Amino acid sequence: LGKRLNTAINSLTQQSAIDEQALDAVLKSVCAALLESDVNVLLVKRLRDKVKGKVLPQLEEIQAKQGQDADAMQGNKAKQIIQKAIYDELVALVDPGDAAPPAFNPVKGKTQVIMMVGLQGAGKTTTCTKLATHYQRRGLKVALVCADTFRAGAFDQLKQNATKAKVPFFGSYTETDPVSISLQGVTKFRSERFDVIIVDTSGRHRQESELFDEMRQIQDAVEPDMVVLVLDGAIGQAAEAQSRAFKEASNFGAIIVTKLDGHAKGGGAISAVAATNTPIIFIGTGEHLHDLEKFSPQPFISKMLGMGDMQGLVERAQEMALANPERQEKMMKKLEKGEFTVRDLKDQGPLSNLASMIPGMSEMMGGGGEEDVSRRMKRVAFIFDSMTTEELDSDGSLFRDSVPSAKGKEKEKEETTEKDPSNPMGLKEPNKRVLRVARGSGTSVQEVEELLAQHQMFAKMAKRMGGKNGLMGKLAARG
Numbered sequence: 490l491g492k493r494l495n496t497a498i499n500s501l502t503q504q505s506a507i508d509e510q511a512l513d514a515v516l517k518s519v520c521a522a523l524l525e526s527d528v529n530v531l532l533v534k535r536l537r538d539k540v541k542g543k544v545l546p547q548l549e550e551i552q553a554k555q556g557q558d559a560d561a562m563q564g565n566k567a568k569q570i571i572q573k574a575i576y577d578e579l580v581a582l583v584d585p586g587d588a589a590p591p592a593f594n595p596v597k598g599k600t601q602v603i604m605m606v607g608l609q610g611a612g613k614t615t616t617c618t619k620l621a622t623h624y625q626r627r628g629l630k631v632a633l634v635c636a637d638t639f640r641a642g643a644f645d646q647l648k649q650n651a652t653k654a655k656v657p658f659f660g661s662y663t664e665t666d667p668v669s670i671s672l673q674g675v676t677k678f679r680s681e682r683f684d685v686i687i688v689d690t691s692g693r694h695r696q697e698s699e700l701f702d703e704m705r706q707i708q709d710a711v712e713p714d715m716v717v718l719v720l721d722g723a724i725g726q727a728a729e730a731q732s733r734a735f736k737e738a739s740n741f742g743a744i745i746v747t748k749l750d751g752h753a754k755g756g757g758a759i760s761a762v763a764a765t766n767t768p769i770i771f772i773g774t775g776e777h778l779h780d781l782e783k784f785s786p787q788p789f790i791s792k793m794l795g796m797g798d799m800q801g802l803v804e805r806a807q808e809m810a811l812a813n814p815e816r817q818e819k820m821m822k823k824l825e826k827g828e829f830t831v832r833d834l835k836d837q838g839p840l841s842n843l844a845s846m847i848p849g850m851s852e853m854m855g856g857g858g859e860e861d862v863s864r865r866m867k868r869v870a871f872i873f874d875s876m877t878t879e880e881l882d883s884d885g886s887l888f889r890d891s892v893p894s895a896k897g898k899e900k901e902k903e904e905t906t907e908k909d910p911s912n913p914m915g916l917k918e919p920n921k922r923v924l925r926v927a928r929g930s931g932t933s934v935q936e937v938e939e940l941l942a943q944h945q946m947f948a949k950m951a952k953r954m955g956g957k958n959g960l961m962g963k964l965a966a967r968g
């Protein structure tokens with residue numbers, strides 16, 4: 490998606506005048522790219538109209554100024570305006586804002602029941618345990634209840650997960666009534682004064698109506714404080730209808746989108762939020778216990794728009810080469826060898842600008858305005874300054890290694906998480922070096938990790954481009 494958008498917006502540079510017609514053409518390509526990413530058709534239409542309404546007056550303003558500045562500069566300004574408008578609209582789509590139900594924050598000393606609903610295979614059982622672990626780490630007393638009597642082995646799966654995560658659980662091999670089981674489990678854990686009780690339900694029935702009936706019966710019995718729809722992030726356009734149907738049947742108050750690791754496009758998630766006015770609270774990014782991330786709209790859209798855009802980066806690099814041949818030559822040599830150290834990123838000041846030109850990337854780097862960018866650049870400089878020579882000359886992997894201690898890995902990880910004030914409930918435990926650099930530079934773990942992610946992206950690009958058969962060689966051959 491990032492690439493398609495980039496290409497579309499870049500086509501503006503070739504235009505002498507950026508008028509309504511040019512804007513329409515760009516928006517057409519942008520819409521096609523969004524549709525390909527499984528964003529719902531109506532949403533895409535709405536987005537197009539909104540972006541146009543926002544951008545057109547600003548374009549006219551720029552046009553009025555044309556002639557004063559170089560045309561190319563005006564073109565760049567227009568591009569930024571369009572990128573920003575698209576980004577803002579996409580963020581608004583995954584952010585229901587005031588329309589959303591109030592945030593759900595379980596607290597200690599009060600029993601709160603969470604009920605998970607969703608189709609079979611969506612990731613409910615897996616997510617139950619991830620969520621339990623998440624709340625457990627925040628000091629809450631958490632238990633799991635298995636109300637899936639439909640699928641053979643459902644209880645065993647939950648039991649295994651729960652045991653691994655050291656979370657108390659309840660279920661039965663013999664009881665066949667899910668309503669009875671869930672009520673038994675919730676009553677038991679309520680009386681034992683658990684803070685959070687998570688009820689896992691079944692996702693498949695001979696008929697959809699049966700599934701929804703069962704869901705409502707369980708809901709009536711256990712009276713959950715929060716119903717969470719678990720949605721498979723890879724189902725694409727179907728997300729819209731599915732989330733609508735579940736919303737009618739159960740009026741869930743939050744969504745967790747799973748399987749957003751790998752190649753899921755994420756557009757379906759956007760459609761689900763928009764169709765139900767319900768916020769996404771977490772996303773699942775893998776099969777393991779800790780692969781759960783708190784959801785927030787801006788980074789999600791940035792990622793969706795900007796990451797993995799290798800071709801776009803190469804094109805930008807070529808543009809930069811024209812602007813600064815010397816530095817670029819050095820860079821190309823590096824890339825040909827397939828190497829890219831952390832220091833290379835530091836030395837390539839303009840390359841950071843390069844990244845900031847990719848749609849969404851500049852927002853990921855901390856903001857759109859010029860002031861923000863220069864503030865951010867300063868912070869980046871502090872981060873590099875806090876790295877050791879060894880770290881700067883590395884390929885960055887030592888920032889990702891976990892350092893085992895005598896106490897054992899798990900223990901240590903938990904301690905690290907608790908001690909980090911900038912990431913109080915983060916599930917991804919920061920590496921010790923990352924933590925040290927963040928502290929040393931007076932920045933946050935997130936900022937350091939973002940910079941390292943950026944480095945990794947360039948390093949990957951270098952690897953791909955390296956050698957005669959790499960992208961670089963091919964581009965050279967093309968002229």
Ligand code: GDP
Pocket residue numbers: 607608609610611612613614615616692719747748749750751772773774775776780
């Ligand atoms: P349920 O039928 O809704 O309970 O779904 P399960 O929890 O049994 O999950 C179905 C499959 O999806 C399992 O193989 C899980 O490992 C996998 N899964 C769940 N969440 C994720 C995720 O975030 N990423 C990936 N890659 N796989 C996931």
Ligand code: MG
Pocket residue numbers: 610613614615637643689690691
């Ligand atoms: Mg299940």
